[in-house]
Amino acid sequence: MNDRHDDEKIPDRRRFLECMAWAGAGALWMMKGGVAHAGMLGSGNAAADATFRFVQISDSHIGFHQAPNPDPVATLRETIARINAQPQRPDFIVHTGDLTHLSKPEQFDTVKQILGEAKVDQVFCIPGEHDVIGDNGKAYFAHFGGGGVSGGGWHSFDHHGVHFISLVNVLNLQAGGLGFLGTEQLAWLQQDVAGLSASTPIVVFAHMPMWSLYPQWGWGTQDSAQALALLKRFGSVTVLNGHIHQIQRQVEGQVTFYTARSTAYPQPAPGRAPAPGPLKDLPAGQLHKYIGSRDVRHVRGSQAIAVTDIALG
Amino acid sequence: MFRRYLLLAAFALPMVAGAAPRAPGAEAAAGSSIEIRNFHFMPAQLTVPVGAKVTWTNRDEEPHIVVSTGNQFPASPGLDTGDHYQATFTRPGTYTYFCSIHPQMVGTIVVSKPLR
Ligand SMILES: [Cu+2]
Numbered sequence: 001m002n003d004r005h006d007d008e009k010i011p012d013r014r015r016f017l018e019c020m021a022w023a024g025a026g027a028l029w030m031m032k033g034g035v036a037h038a039g040m041l042g043s044g045n046a047a048a049d050a051t052f053r054f055v056q057i058s059d060s061h062i063g064f065h066q067a068p069n070p071d072p073v074a075t076l077r078e079t080i081a082r083i084n085a086q087p088q089r090p091d092f093i094v095h096t097g098d099l100t101h102l103s104k105p106e107q108f109d110t111v112k113q114i115l116g117e118a119k120v121d122q123v124f125c126i127p128g129e130h131d132v133i134g135d136n137g138k139a140y141f142a143h144f145g146g147g148g149v150s151g152g153g154w155h156s157f158d159h160h161g162v163h164f165i166s167l168v169n170v171l172n173l174q175a176g177g178l179g180f181l182g183t184e185q186l187a188w189l190q191q192d193v194a195g196l197s198a199s200t201p202i203v204v205f206a207h208m209p210m211w212s213l214y215p216q217w218g219w220g221t222q223d224s225a226q227a228l229a230l231l232k233r234f235g236s237v238t239v240l241n242g243h244i245h246q247i248q249r250q251v252e253g254q255v256t257f258y259t260a261r262s263t264a265y266p267q268p269a270p271g272r273a274p275a276p277g278p279l280k281d282l283p284a285g286q287l288h289k290y291i292g293s294r295d296v297r298h299v300r301g302s303q304a305i306a307v308t309d310i311a312l313g
Numbered sequence: 314m315f316r317r318y319l320l321l322a323a324f325a326l327p328m329v330a331g332a333a334p335r336a337p338g339a340e341a342a343a344g345s346s347i348e349i350r351n352f353h354f355m356p357a358q359l360t361v362p363v364g365a366k367v368t369w370t371n372r373d374e375e376p377h378i379v380v381s382t383g384n385q386f387p388a389s390p391g392l393d394t395g396d397h398y399q400a401t402f403t404r405p406g407t408y409t410y411f412c413s414i415h416p417q418m419v420g421t422i423v424v425s426k427p428l429r
Contacts (some may be wrong), residue, residue, distance in 0.1 A: 066394065087320055102376055102391045129414035133378060133391040175382045175411035176419050207381070218417040275351035278374050 050297035052160050055083050055090045057293045058261035060240030061130065062111050063101035066281040068287050072264035076114050078312060079160040079263045079293050084119045091159065093120050096260060097128025097170065097207030127153060128207040128243060129170040137171055154185050156192050162298055163196055165189070167206040169221045179208030179221035186226050193230060201236040201303045209271040211250050211257050214270035216234045219244055228255060236303035247309050258307050266290035288313025346370065347420065349377050354420035363427050366401045380413040
């Protein structure tokens, strides 16, 4: 179906490949006093300086079966095996959504089984739009819990002085709109952070980007500004999301946004293709350079959160 | 999951029949296909006569869902690559729909009154 686009796409694809190459080995991003510092993995001493660490994975799309990855089960398994092989065990793994491709029960079963292979105390998930197809998340919540009193799946917890907030921005989407949080969730968020001191580091998980990354492709959340306004008084806010299957970073005041790679397949850079979707024509054998996981560390004695993206190959 | 579809279908039954018992006219069959390609409904606006059966076909690798704003006709299941969905429009009017997981995708079907 895309053959007629191939000629137009080649220059854009090359730019995308070059752009990704520098990040392929694993780039470390760190915020210090609101200023971003970049370095290569291994150049710093982040591991020794960390209070704790966790791993973010995203967009596993179990049930997808086409180019460039006909077997996303295998790549998710490899990702989990890589995490298990690290000498230091992460405190937890968070999956930021699109566990499945089509919200089918057997796809949820498969994801649950593979995530169960992780050697960590806790794995928790937030839903992507692919996980709530046709039933507003009913099957997803039946498999992974987190529906809570509201049924909407948002929740928060504290870990070593960091306040973690999981938001759900893939339910009740509105025609012509983007990702959506809704008034009920925003009211909950206001309550949730009300008692916290402004020096508490905040880490937010969501599936869709919480800034206007590329609305033409639906890459944003229509009421994210209202959520961020509630977090404005905090000195350190780190927002980790998935959805767009590539690394993108954005700094707005004290807030740093990071989108993660997929464990399944990359998508084009914003506007670099006729539409979002799988980047199908990767060079042979190169898929693993475009997918992977993310290591997140809390830097000891500071508000800083250090983010390292690690390709699968 | 299926219960919800049935509910929507029942709600919309006075307006739309999921499977048309009578053969659609040739004029209805001709221009009543919508392709979903590159995250767009093509054409984005389609005019059909009353009684037309409209068929959506997903040509993307991404799944899409056809959902009427205000439940004016039954929602499709998740359409994987190559999947089809059909709805028959038995009343004149303007029907707006969107993809419930990619809500920036919006389309319109205008069902015109029969010629007299
Ligand atoms: Cu869609």
